Amino acid sequence: MGQGLSCRVQDEHGLFTAVQYGHLEVVKSLLHKDSSLIHLTTVYDRHSALHIAAANGQMEIVSMLLKDASVNPDCLNRHKQTPLMLAAMHGKITCVEKLIDAKANILMFDSLNGRTCLHYAAYYGNSDCLETIISAARTSQVATSWGFSRFVNIRDGKWATPLHLASRQRRAQCVRMLLDSGALVCASTGGYGFPGSTPLHLAARAGSIDCIRELLAWGADRLHRDASGRIPYLVALKHKNESCAALLDPSSAEPLVWPSPLKFISELNQDAKALLEQALMEANKEREKTILTGAGYSLPSPSHSDTGTVDDNISEASETELCGICFDQVCTIEVQDCGHQMCAQCTLALCCHNKPNPTTTSLTAPACPFCRSNIARLAVAKVKVNDFDRNLDLDLYSSCKLPKFREA
Template sequence: MGQTMSCGKVHENDLFVAVRNGDLETIEAMVETHDPTIFATARGHSRQSALHMAAMLGRIEVLSFLLDRVSFFSNPDVLNRYKQTPLMLAAIHGKISCVKKLIESGAFILKFDSLFGRTCLHYAACYGRSDCLEAILAAARTNRIADSWGFSRFVNTRDEGGETSLHLAAQYGRPECVQILLHNGALVSAVNGFNGYQGNTPLHHAAEGGSVECVRELLAWGADRLQPDLFGRIPYLLALQNKHQACAALLNPSSAEPLVWPLLLRLMTDLNLETKSLLEKALKEINMEREKSTSNTTTHSGSFPSPAPSVDDNTSEASNVEECSICFERLCAIELKPCSHQMCAHCTLALCCYKKPDLTKPSYEAPICPFCRCSIVNLLAVEITNNAAAELERSPSIPRKPRKSCEGSSSGSFKGLSAMSSFVKKGGRISGKVAAACSEASSNKHLRTAGMSSHPCNPS
């Protein structure tokens, strides 16, 4: 009897050593020659199974074999001492291949552990595993969760402390995860309080942790800088208390509010990824320029976009890309639908952000095209030919020739100038070309007037 128990113990150790080393041949031999109940054993204080260890270490071949060939793992939601599933451990350690395989095998993404009451989504956001986060969210859209629980409810699921996945991503400084969650319907101003108590928002956590990128992202999605916590502290005070000066500058209530991601673009479900990427980049550049003007700094270690180099007209003609007729500074990157007029991403954002979104109202007014006055239904990225794509990536503010499509009618020009004036008010800055042209025209007019008044034939 003692010899039998000793052999069993050796086999158990061999199993976990083989899983740790990724020795698939040894594991296959155990399935064929030994009692399959050996795979039901757990190891360590946390009582991890072989499937937990394979998921945690990223042994995808071993994991696939255990799921497909071992009957004990026909249900992939095996629990350890803390009721954590292999999917949770794979998300914690960022093993994306194991996450996908476990989801394909039917792992339940809405399991809560007994340690913090968190799901695999919480852990992926907390540890900054953006690829695992996207895989879990993609599964939630097609999984049985979408029908029974609801996708939006799943994204905003709270742990036992009232924290959503967005709270955790902001608290631990995971800007990529913050962005992914916001684009998938995470509530930017969710509070973690219970029983009527006013808790912390994700912006409070980001300010306390000193993550500038998370603060920028949350503010761009409309996070309230004046929202108090349980003790009446706004995020600005938390940033000051923890000596995060960069975050405090962004959260200062006396500074200008950053541009907010337009409500129109949030509700535009058919907005393609390329267009969204261009608009996100433009939004970040605009807000960084505002930060630069607020802090009155000349250099910031490359955090702000550098001035664009000038390019002659020959390069403009060769690239076959026209200049934005609103700001006369950047290339046309966005096409308005259904009218097909084109603008740069910065001016498109200014057009859509003309009014601050009111999230309490179910309806919204679609922005109007500044050229033809028709309602904008959708936005598309402009197809850039030749070397213009590389030029746009290298310098998004390359000067270009005026657009030919707007030179034909005076009414179109007046509309463009009218729209440009509204953008100047909104953006807080004037194009160098336009300012210089206006100054020159004013000087010439003054000289002509002075010359006429001093002419001897001019009546006094």
């Protein structure tokens, strides 16, 4: 990413220009001659040197400025934006990390739209910045004072959450990250977009199949109506996003939905979770292919996160232990503590579900198909390949394209 913030203002001392272009020695020289310049701001936008350095990713200058005890990491410009907000906006991850280390407040709101640094990172699709801010919220006083879930679902001045912004801007990676962190998939906006819009309405308007896919997998309601009574399907049609409309059509097959949040599976190894996520998304892509082909549309080009081709040496290895349920796929998931193993697809059939019925007050926990004990913990299985026991190589198996999902 290029320069984040230009200094098209009168700069009689040359400080702001030097900061923008990372001329560290010039900045040091100017501040040595006149230390008061460290608090100088631009005339109109009231950008400080720290704002400009953070927005342009000038890490060395940011570090130098923060060493001065008189420099406030949460200094405000004309729109009450902090340096952290500008760094998140422009995707300057090292500056985001440095400012957070310097105790910059992630709960500051600007005066433009009432947005925080989390909103900025989501809106501009800077997933690395988003991840860093979310991580900071887990480990800082935010978690105890505000509550982590409340922070992830923080509203701006128009009642838009970061998930709303990411969905409207087609930021699928940010959408997934926010959902995985507890973002509410069916929250409604106030004045952002059309009143009463959910993230699914906004993704339908933007025409983002990737965002729609993520939202549906986390239980987004295709029948939720905005303030005008429109469901996401009608929004997609209005904006001529026909392929999105085909997936959102209430008459089309329901997608598989993650147990949200993983319902009965209280302990899920991260590697096992990645395998299950991949299997679920592949299963839903098969559904999408069927729907779009039937509607006369072609499936969009694979995104960078899509899996590659099948490794024939893996999929056809005669020595590989196969799932005892489908007798087709490699055992990749292990139920603990009973130790029984099955493939990711069969695990999904047991643990995932269609959209839950709100009238149902109690649900039955999924049970191991071999011993009928409740499934509470899942981990990556140990598989036997060519008579050598080893832990599953996640990278190797995640490069394999999974076949069409089989209903249990």
